[in-house]
Amino acid sequence: MRSRSRICPALIGLGCLCVSGAAHAHHSFGTFDLNRNVEIVGTIAGIDFVNPHAWLRINARDAGGATVEYRCEMRGATVLRRSGWTPEMFVAGQPITVQGAPDRIDPLACYVNTLVLADGRTLDRYTQREVAEPTAATFARMPSGVPNLAGDWAVEQQLMTDPRGRDGSLVPASAAGEFDPGEVPQFGVAIPGGEGFGPLSIVGLLYRLSVGAIAPDIFPWLDPAVELTERGAAAVLQGNQHPQYRCQPTSILVNWYLETLVNRIVQTDDVVTIEYGQPGLSRTIHLNAAHPAALERSRVGHSIGRWEGDVLVVDTVGFLPGMLGLEVAHGEQLHVVERFSLNSDGTVLTREYVATDADYFVGEYRGSDITPRSPLPFVSDACNAELNPVVTL
Amino acid sequence: MSLRARRLLVAVPLSELAAVAGMMAPALATFLTFDSTLRARIAEMQQVALWAGPAAGFVACLLGSWWVSRRAATAHERNGLALGVAVAIIDLVLLVASGAPFGALLVLSVAARVAGGYCGGVLAKRSATSPQVAPVAT
Numbered sequence: 001m002r003s004r005s006r007i008c009p010a011l012i013g014l015g016c017l018c019v020s021g022a023a024h025a026h027h028s029f030g031t032f033d034l035n036r037n038v039e040i041v042g043t044i045a046g047i048d049f050v051n052p053h054a055w056l057r058i059n060a061r062d063a064g065g066a067t068v069e070y071r072c073e074m075r076g077a078t079v080l081r082r083s084g085w086t087p088e089m090f091v092a093g094q095p096i097t098v099q100g101a102p103d104r105i106d107p108l109a110c111y112v113n114t115l116v117l118a119d120g121r122t123l124d125r126y127t128q129r130e131v132a133e134p135t136a137a138t139f140a141r142m143p144s145g146v147p148n149l150a151g152d153w154a155v156e157q158q159l160m161t162d163p164r165g166r167d168g169s170l171v172p173a174s175a176a177g178e179f180d181p182g183e184v185p186q187f188g189v190a191i192p193g194g195e196g197f198g199p200l201s202i203v204g205l206l207y208r209l210s211v212g213a214i215a216p217d218i219f220p221w222l223d224p225a226v227e228l229t230e231r232g233a234a235a236v237l238q239g240n241q242h243p244q245y246r247c248q249p250t251s252i253l254v255n256w257y258l259e260t261l262v263n264r265i266v267q268t269d270d271v272v273t274i275e276y277g278q279p280g281l282s283r284t285i286h287l288n289a290a291h292p293a294a295l296e297r298s299r300v301g302h303s304i305g306r307w308e309g310d311v312l313v314v315d316t317v318g319f320l321p322g323m324l325g326l327e328v329a330h331g332e333q334l335h336v337v338e339r340f341s342l343n344s345d346g347t348v349l350t351r352e353y354v355a356t357d358a359d360y361f362v363g364e365y366r367g368s369d370i371t372p373r374s375p376l377p378f379v380s381d382a383c384n385a386e387l388n389p390v391v392t393l
Numbered sequence: 394m395s396l397r398a399r400r401l402l403v404a405v406p407l408s409e410l411a412a413v414a415g416m417m418a419p420a421l422a423t424f425l426t427f428d429s430t431l432r433a434r435i436a437e438m439q440q441v442a443l444w445a446g447p448a449a450g451f452v453a454c455l456l457g458s459w460w461v462s463r464r465a466a467t468a469h470e471r472n473g474l475a476l477g478v479a480v481a482i483i484d485l486v487l488l489v490a491s492g493a494p495f496g497a498l499l500v501l502s503v504a505a506r507v508a509g510g511y512c513g514g515v516l517a518k519r520s521a522t523s524p525q526v527a528p529v530a531t
Contacts (some may be wrong), residue, residue, distance in 0.1 A: 186492060207413065210420040212444040213492040216432040225433035233428040296456070327430045331444060 029193035031104045032073075032111035035084040039344065040070050044094050050173035051076040051247070052259060056090060056112065058098060058278050072098050072110040075125065077263050077381035078277060079157055082374070084129030094118045094371040099316040101166070111135065113164040125165035128173070140346035142267065146307050146340045150267040151351055154277070154374035155220075155257040160191070167194035170219075185214035221258060223325035224367045232360030235321070235329035240389065243323055245249040247383035249281035251324045251337065252300050253353055257369050272305060272312070279380050285314050297332065328365060330357045348372050397472055398435050399463040402439070405479045408457035412480070413487075415449025443498050447505035454480050454506045458513030470511060470520035477510015 043059025054074040062068045074080065075089075090096075098115035103109035107306040115123045123129075142148050161168035161179040168182040169190055184190050189205060190197065209215050217221060228236070237243070242259065243250045252274075256263060261277025272285040282301040287307075295302050295318035302318040316336040324330040341350050348370060355365040424438040455481070458473035465472055481503045488499050 070395075121512075206421060207487075208491045208493075209424075210417055210438060211446070211488055211491060211493040211498055212439045212442075212496070213488075213494070214435070216435045223430040224431050225430055225436055227429040227433060230428075290510060325430070 019080065029191070030112065031106075032101045032193075033104050034101045034197070036102055038098075038100055040072070040098040040100075042070070042096065044090050044092050045069050045094050046092055047087055047090040048387055049077045049080070050382045050387060051078055051261075052383065053388050054080060054337075056096075056115075058096060061257075062391075063290065068108060070098070070108050070110065072100055072112045073311065074112045076259055077200075078259065078379060080377075081379060081381070082154065082157055082260070082376050084260070084344065085123075088366050089117075090327060100202070113166055113167075113294060124163035126159045126163045126176075128159075129360065140342070142269065144269055147310050148346065149229045149265045149272065149312065149349060150260055150269060152264050152376070152378045153371045154262040154376065155260045155369060155371050157260050158220075160186075162194075167191070167196060169218075176241070185218070188218050213217040217290060220369070221254075221326070223254075223327050224365050226365050227362040227391055228328065229358075229360055229362060231331075232329055232357075234332075234361060236327060237323055237329065244326065245385065245389075247279070247385040249276070249278050249299060250326075251330075252281075252283055252303075253338075253355065253365075254325050256282050258369070262376055262378050264376045272314075273377065275379055275380075277378070279383055283316075285312075291317055293314075293364070301334070301336070312342060314338040314340065324357075324360075324365060325356060329360055330355070333357050333359055333361050337388070346373075347392050368392065395465065395468055396475055397461050397465055398456065401472070401479065404457040404461045404476055405483065408453045408476065408480045408506075409483045409487075411457075412446070412450040412453035412484070412502075416446040417451060419445045421493070425490070436456055443501075446498055447501035450480070450502050451505040451509035451512075454509030455513040455516070458510040459517045460513075462514045462517040463520065465517070465521075469521065470514040473510045473512070473514020473517065476513070477507040480510065481506040 007369065008098055012071040013303055021385040029039040040058055040060050045057040045059045047057065054077050056072045056074055056276065057200065058070045058072065060070055065321040071269040087257055095118045098112055099114040100118070102113045104125045106336070112125055114125070118156065139148055155352075158170040159173050159176040160170055161184070163180040166182070167190060168179070169184045169188045171179060171185055171188070179185065189208070190201070192201070192205070227376070233296050239245065249255055250258070255276045258278070264275045266273045266275075270287050272287065273282065274285070275282040283303055285305040289304050291302055293305055297318050297320045299320050301316040303314050303316040305312050305314040314337070316338070317334070317336045319330065319332060321331045322329070324334065334355060336353060336355045338353045342348070343350070343362045350367040350368065350370050401502035420438045420442040423441045424434050425436050427434050429437070444467060454477045460478040461476050462469040484502050484506055485499070488502070
């Protein structure tokens with residue numbers, strides 16, 4: 001299979017202006033041509049239900065009448081589950097019609113806009129099926145009296161305002177209903193590469209960026225504003241080198257919210273463990289302990305925590321060098337302080353964090369996230385980088 | 394009286410185009426060369442545009458109105474002011490249509506264009522009324 005670039009092609013040359021940029025590469029259209037349509041009528045050959053994108057395989061006849069296997073790209077496995085989709089919905093041998101956008105490079109690949117199932121039901125790319133509401137914690141406090149952070153947590157999904165995913169912008173799922181299909185929110189931006197996006201759109205985008213008509217804060221997955229040192233700039237991993245695009249953990253900070261996966265916290269009086277939805281990433285926070293003199297460095301570092309009232313303050317050091325965010329690298333001197341707190345009914349977890357590493361960036365890498373309890377139980381779907389390679393056109 | 398309509402028709406859009414280009418060039422250069430995260434680059438770009446936009450607007454309207462009114466017999470300032478106001482209106486429409494927030498950039502850009510247009514008219518009048526130096530035969 002050739003490229004399935006998720007990095008927006010035109011703007012990458014302008015320094016990843018595409019807001020998600022090299023960043024959330026899955027939020028652009030890559031090699032898919034959203035100004036053209038394709039319809040594939042055939043039977044389901046199978047589904048690769050993986051992150052960062054699932055792929056539906058369809059047996060259908062090509063223009064010459066021969067039966068070939070097409071592959072069409074869907075959203076990621078975990079966000080599909082969060083939207084009420086399951087792999088069991090796609091039974092091999094059942095008829096299916098895929099309406100989508102063709103790949104510019106691979107004639108046998110496409111981007112799913114709408115699926116028409118055997119029973120006539122249609123599913124748009126962003127259709128939300130039977131989505132449950134988050135539930136409150138079983139008990140809001142531990143027997144010791146401190147807040148109970150235990151449970152499954154997932155940052156709110158981002159949905160495109162066009163349910164077919166052809167144009168418009170990503171907005172929080174709770175607000176998606178407020179927009180007309182394809183509408184762009186105030187201070188937002190249409191995802192580059194969408195339907196109708198052309199060279200003039202790039203000029204317009206640059207103009208709107210310059211005059212402040214686009215607010216960077218509208219994109220929650222972007223790194224906080226920090227200036228990189230010379231060493232820090234040189235250490236940033238791009239494209240296929242970035243762990244995020246190799247299906248490897250990036251850091252304890254960004255993997256909490258990237259791809260809006262489901263994370264799990266388990267809590268006792270002595271230890272809090274966080275298992276991330278990103279495969280291979282989990283950490284232990286030792287409560288009321290000190291960092292050992294001889295640290296064994298790792299990508300998650302060594303975390304100690306203490307309760308300050310109802311706020312869990314976590315201090316982490318002892319990292320192996322790597323990427324802290326999508327555009328920020330760090331070294332062994334990285335120091336991260338996180339503050340976790342619950343809202344009054346225990347349904348929303350707020351995390352504020354500050355990271356410092358003077359060798360790699362100037363000042364503080366400071367941010368926060370707000371995470372509701374997840375109705376979908378913790379799941380760590382497989383991530384397959386080979387099916388979802390990054391290619392810059 | 395006599396507004397120089399044909400020259401205004403040419404100069405108004407060109408002045409706005411030059412002003413926008415004059416704003417975006419340094420803003421884009423900042424964006425591309427600033428070693429930082431995307432958020433920081435956008436913030437820096439917008440800071441540059443905040444002064445580059447009005448400055449470029451002033452200079453573009455100054456030159457535009459000077460060109461419009463430099464050979465006018467009368468009403469130099471009026472021609473200059475007409476250009477400045479017309480360019481300011483176009484700029485305002487562009488800013489509002491693009492979704493720019495009401496703020497310093499919007500106010501300064503509009504004011505700078507009107508001021509630049511007027512100053513260009515004054516400049517053209519001065520150059521028109523300054524004593525001509527006759528060539529000296531040697």
